[in-house]
Amino acid sequence: MTCQSPIVVALDYPTIEQATAMAKRLDPALCRVKVGKELFTKAGPAILEELHKLDFDVFLDLKFHDIPNTVANAVSVAAKEGVWMVNVHASGGRRMMEASANALAQIHDHNTLLIAVTVLTSMDETDLSEIGIDLSPRDHVMRLAKLAQSSGMDGVVCSAQESQMLSETLGKDFVLVTPGIRPAGADQGDQKRIMTPSEAMQAGSHYLVMGRPITQAADPIAVLTQVNNELGVAG
Numbered sequence: 685m686t687c688q689s690p691i692v693v694a695l696d697y698p699t700i701e702q703a704t705a706m707a708k709r710l711d712p713a714l715c716r717v718k719v720g721k722e723l724f725t726k727a728g729p730a731i732l733e734e735l736h737k738l739d740f741d742v743f744l745d746l747k748f749h750d751i752p753n754t755v756a757n758a759v760s761v762a763a764k765e766g767v768w769m770v771n772v773h774a775s776g777g778r779r780m781m782e783a784s785a786n787a788l789a790q791i792h793d794h795n796t797l798l799i800a801v802t803v804l805t806s807m808d809e810t811d812l813s814e815i816g817i818d819l820s821p822r823d824h825v826m827r828l829a830k831l832a833q834s835s836g837m838d839g840v841v842c843s844a845q846e847s848q849m850l851s852e853t854l855g856k857d858f859v860l861v862t863p864g865i866r867p868a869g870a871d872q873g874d875q876k877r878i879m880t881p882s883e884a885m886q887a888g889s890h891y892l893v894m895g896r897p898i899t900q901a902a903d904p905i906a907v908l909t910q911v912n913n914e915l916g917v918a919g
């Protein structure tokens with residue numbers, strides 16, 4: 685079954701039981717799911733198996749950033765676990781990304797998307813300046829996204845605020861995965877570069893990552909359904 689929705693629900697939980705309980709309240713026809721550092725650190729690959737058993741496409745969001753050999757091997761292991769999407773940090777550089785893409789290419793019949801993180805959606809210009817990057821988030825995202833594309837990545841993680849610019853410059857097939865999605869009126873939390881689901885899709889995002897607005901809602905499936913309806917996605 686191919687999920688028609690662009691929504692990827694971030695299962696940011698401290699235990700496999702909590703994450704699985706939330707997944708069971710969702711529906712693989714209505715969303716994909718994301719496993720990040722908190723959950724994977726506790727649960728390990730067992731959570732991938734649980735979510736695959738429930739028929740979900742899984743984005744393994746571990747944002748690998750290390751020497752080329754280490755990252756390439758980690759990406760290869762992730763693909764062999766059957767994840768739908770895996771990511772690395774674009775700031776790890778060309779050789780790291782190329783080694784990862786080459787490692788994936790050697791796996792027969794894999795269909796894992798390899799994505800590079802540009803500038804975290806929790807960061808603004810001040811945060812960049814403090815780590816020695818004197819560029820606006822937009823300019824730094826553009827620079828890293830061009831590097832990611834020419835290094836063989838399928839797409840990038842960015843803010844939806846940069847989606848239109850990236851789609852126009854890098855083409856509509858370059859996959860744009862955008863966290864920092866907030867329905868109108870939702871709590872921004874620690875996110876700095878946000879957009880609503882409809883704005884994000886209009887800007888050219890392919891996938892919308894949503895965590896707390898769904899998982900902390902009293903009725904997560906109702907919020908998910910409402911967003912899908914707004915986007916015109918059939919359930």
Ligand SMILES: O=c1ccn([C@@H]2O[C@H](COP(=O)(O)O)[C@@H](O)[C@H]2O)c(=O)[nH]1
Pocket residue numbers: 694696720801803804805806841842863864865873875893894895896897
């Ligand atoms: O730039 C990035 C990269 C990854 N994330 C992850 O997405 C979710 C967002 O959760 P919310 O609760 O909707 O804020 C979370 O798992 C992050 O680790 C990101 O936010 N920004």
